Amino acid sequence: xxVELISVGTEILLGNIVNTNAAYLSEKCAGLGLACxxxxxxxDNEGRLYETIRTALSRADILLISGGLGxxxxxxxxxxxAKVMGKSLYLHExxxxxxxxxxxxxxxxxxxxxxxxxxxxxxxxxxxxxxxTAPGIIxxxxxxxxxxxxxxxxxxxxxFETSIIPYLAKLQDSVIYSQTVKICGVGESKAETMVKxxxxxxxxPTIATYAKTGEVHLRVTAGAENEKAxxxxxxxxxxxxxxxxGSHVYTTDDEVTLEKAVVDLLLANKLSxxxxxSCTGGMLAARLVNVSGVSDVFKGGFxxxxxxxxxxxxxxxxxxxxxxxxxxxxTAREMAKGAALVSKADVTVGITxxxxxxxxxxxxxxxxxxxxxxxxxxxxxxxxxxxxxRAKIRENTVSAALTMLRECILQYYSEVTFGGKEK
Amino acid sequence: xxVELISVGTEILLGNIVNTNAAYLSEKCAGLGLACxxxxxxxDNEGRLYETIRTALSRADILLISGGLGxxxxxxxxxxxAKVMGKSLYLHExxxxxxxxxxxxxxxxxxxxxxxxxxxxxxxxxxxxxxxTAPGIIxxxxxxxxxxxxxxxxxxxxxFETSIIPYLAKLQDSVIYSQTVKICGVGESKAETMVKxxxxxxxxPTIATYAKTGEVHLRVTAGAENEKAxxxxxxxxxxxxxxxxGSHVYTTDDEVTLEKAVVDLLLANKLSxxxxxSCTGGMLAARLVNVSGVSDVFKGGFxxxxxxxxxxxxxxxxxxxxxxxxxxxxTAREMAKGAALVSKADVTVGITxxxxxxxxxxxxxxxxxxxxxxxxxxxxxxxxxxxxxRAKIRENTVSAALTMLRECILQYYSEVTFGGKEK
Numbered sequence: 001x002x003v004e005l006i007s008v009g010t011e012i013l014l015g016n017i018v019n020t021n022a023a024y025l026s027e028k029c030a031g032l033g034l035a036c037x038x039x040x041x042x043x044d045n046e047g048r049l050y051e052t053i054r055t056a057l058s059r060a061d062i063l064l065i066s067g068g069l070g071x072x073x074x075x076x077x078x079x080x081x082a083k084v085m086g087k088s089l090y091l092h093e094x095x096x097x098x099x100x101x102x103x104x105x106x107x108x109x110x111x112x113x114x115x116x117x118x119x120x121x122x123x124x125x126x127x128x129x130x131x132x133t134a135p136g137i138i139x140x141x142x143x144x145x146x147x148x149x150x151x152x153x154x155x156x157x158x159x160f161e162t163s164i165i166p167y168l169a170k171l172q173d174s175v176i177y178s179q180t181v182k183i184c185g186v187g188e189s190k191a192e193t194m195v196k197x198x199x200x201x202x203x204x205p206t207i208a209t210y211a212k213t214g215e216v217h218l219r220v221t222a223g224a225e226n227e228k229a230x231x232x233x234x235x236x237x238x239x240x241x242x243x244x245x246g247s248h249v250y251t252t253d254d255e256v257t258l259e260k261a262v263v264d265l266l267l268a269n270k271l272s273x274x275x276x277x278s279c280t281g282g283m284l285a286a287r288l289v290n291v292s293g294v295s296d297v298f299k300g301g302f303x304x305x306x307x308x309x310x311x312x313x314x315x316x317x318x319x320x321x322x323x324x325x326x327x328x329x330x331t332a333r334e335m336a337k338g339a340a341l342v343s344k345a346d347v348t349v350g351i352t353x354x355x356x357x358x359x360x361x362x363x364x365x366x367x368x369x370x371x372x373x374x375x376x377x378x379x380x381x382x383x384x385x386x387x388x389x390r391a392k393i394r395e396n397t398v399s400a401a402l403t404m405l406r407e408c409i410l411q412y413y414s415e416v417t418f419g420g421k422e423k
Numbered sequence: 424x425x426v427e428l429i430s431v432g433t434e435i436l437l438g439n440i441v442n443t444n445a446a447y448l449s450e451k452c453a454g455l456g457l458a459c460x461x462x463x464x465x466x467d468n469e470g471r472l473y474e475t476i477r478t479a480l481s482r483a484d485i486l487l488i489s490g491g492l493g494x495x496x497x498x499x500x501x502x503x504x505a506k507v508m509g510k511s512l513y514l515h516e517x518x519x520x521x522x523x524x525x526x527x528x529x530x531x532x533x534x535x536x537x538x539x540x541x542x543x544x545x546x547x548x549x550x551x552x553x554x555x556t557a558p559g560i561i562x563x564x565x566x567x568x569x570x571x572x573x574x575x576x577x578x579x580x581x582x583f584e585t586s587i588i589p590y591l592a593k594l595q596d597s598v599i600y601s602q603t604v605k606i607c608g609v610g611e612s613k614a615e616t617m618v619k620x621x622x623x624x625x626x627x628p629t630i631a632t633y634a635k636t637g638e639v640h641l642r643v644t645a646g647a648e649n650e651k652a653x654x655x656x657x658x659x660x661x662x663x664x665x666x667x668x669g670s671h672v673y674t675t676d677d678e679v680t681l682e683k684a685v686v687d688l689l690l691a692n693k694l695s696x697x698x699x700x701s702c703t704g705g706m707l708a709a710r711l712v713n714v715s716g717v718s719d720v721f722k723g724g725f726x727x728x729x730x731x732x733x734x735x736x737x738x739x740x741x742x743x744x745x746x747x748x749x750x751x752x753x754t755a756r757e758m759a760k761g762a763a764l765v766s767k768a769d770v771t772v773g774i775t776x777x778x779x780x781x782x783x784x785x786x787x788x789x790x791x792x793x794x795x796x797x798x799x800x801x802x803x804x805x806x807x808x809x810x811x812x813r814a815k816i817r818e819n820t821v822s823a824a825l826t827m828l829r830e831c832i833l834q835y836y837s838e839v840t841f842g843g844k845e846k
Contacts, residue, residue, distance in 0.1 A: 013459045015450025027438025036436045039464035281712025282705025285726040289704025301726030303708040309723030
């Protein structure tokens, strides 16, 4: 089946917000085995919205429309979509009650225009929205399905996962099941080469590669008459990929991020961690703190952007900084060692690099980064060369540090080896 | 004039990448005074791309098309756009030379398919691309303008700023000039209320409000026969807004971010800064390090997510943590004081809060945050209540900390007062 996404909102046309909903919904639809040929963005304008919905209906089976369900006069999506589908609106008592409860719980006063959100098209499915006042709407007729969802991601995403995915899954002749093999420490093009034979010959299951910062995700998707059969098709391919990428696979669980994998590894081995960051300036610590409950292993972090901070907080010697420079293998090593000495943590990581745009030289260009990892006195240092501007270099550095942390801990406990360039 | 954006790429339809180009181009077009009614995303498919370009041409004066200019057979944008415009392609010698130079400089081998990128439509303007091998293309006929740009943002953005903006500016009957008044410490709805009378009555200049995390940007745009006249229209409105928002205006320079404004304030007053972060876990430090050259003022940062780290690194007393809890006014205050004591920095900031999803109670719900700011011994603590999930709460906290830092430093040096809720 073919799906088309329509994002409604003048704020997107003005560039006020980035359309992350479209990326989220597209990825989910691909996972459901739905083909998406077009994404549209249109403003809160009756005529243009009407035409956009009509055109999309002529070329897709399913429309996922987000935004424009608010309480103001500007919000027209529900009214216009109902008009295209030839439906009139009526007051939905359950939605009215839900809206009243939502406001009362938060001690807010309801203004009259809020009742507009309780109006729904006849014969539609009303979808509960626990995170806001606009219910979702599903209209189905003559094999066409029009789904309306609120625009704010914190309302759209839970609604899509809880209510819309099961609805879409039921529309398919076959059940789609997919699993993601997440890989770190292998570049995108190398990973693609390593699975090219599988992708070239693929029918069911299929493999799609997604390049993320410092990671590659391989999504294996299969369709079958039921979930059990689909899973049975996916399983051997996941096994094949795990065999090919070995220890570089950090998870096959969609919910697990690279930072979560590192935190879980620390927890499993009862290791405490301390970070010492220069060019990333706290970004590695901030990513670790993405993981709720990280405090059981993360003892703390030092941000030592200046040389003075490297000396004072981590005890890096002035003479060493003078001799080798702040961006050097030696400084990274001393940062990790210093952090271990000061904090008594089991694992420490030291990061130093030139994020630019200034500060690069012919010998030490912008993008040169050294990361040192100390696991109970076993220190490794690696040299990296990143490109793509200050922000991108720093993001890549953080992903590389997480990858290296994971590899060094695994190596400490076993004979696992990785292809990294050790110094 | 009306502009329409077409983003070409199967990777967008698969949700592999977020369409940040569209947001960037939309915001720039709004700034140029161009109306944008539609954004389209279409894959690398000849038939669908042809139809999309034809439809867009029927409803807009200017098409900004990005993506699909690569060297592979999949990349069709130039070929299809030329077909719609009735143009044939020829080998453009300058582009061929530019591509050869690009490869030689990087010591890379040229493969034959790269010469595809030197083919351009007849009668077009070829736009230099210093950051890649695909030149930009401008085709103009019968009052319609079709602009083709490469998809990677690090190629598209410099090309758009250097070459496309001047071209678009020339198409306008009038010159458009805009300036942004950036405000912190005032909520979006309050800011909108404060300028409602100006917006309601606006013709030329116009004011557009952009809500950013913890900030509001007011863009004042005017059109006139020349830049001088347009600037003259913008100037009094900027003055009016500065008058209304007073010290909450942190810049009127498009290039200056909130973190840059804080760093500049520290530099101007020769103040050193140290951060102590719990729930934000290094995000404040990382944002400060966005500013190239921050090491002149930023002495370092502590990430003290666990209670142990708060005690060890900052000297927060065990008894105080036990009595008031890690998320409390008292702990925030002691974190800032402890950071000042340890580091001898002029300014310190302590952040503690409950980012969730776990850890909230009825008395201390998820989203409760305390920020303390110590300017040479003058300590303020503020209480905040944020919502929107772990990531959003942490982002809002960082913006609030930057805002508070700025206000506390300004207050220290003058009698400026802000409406903040001091503890």
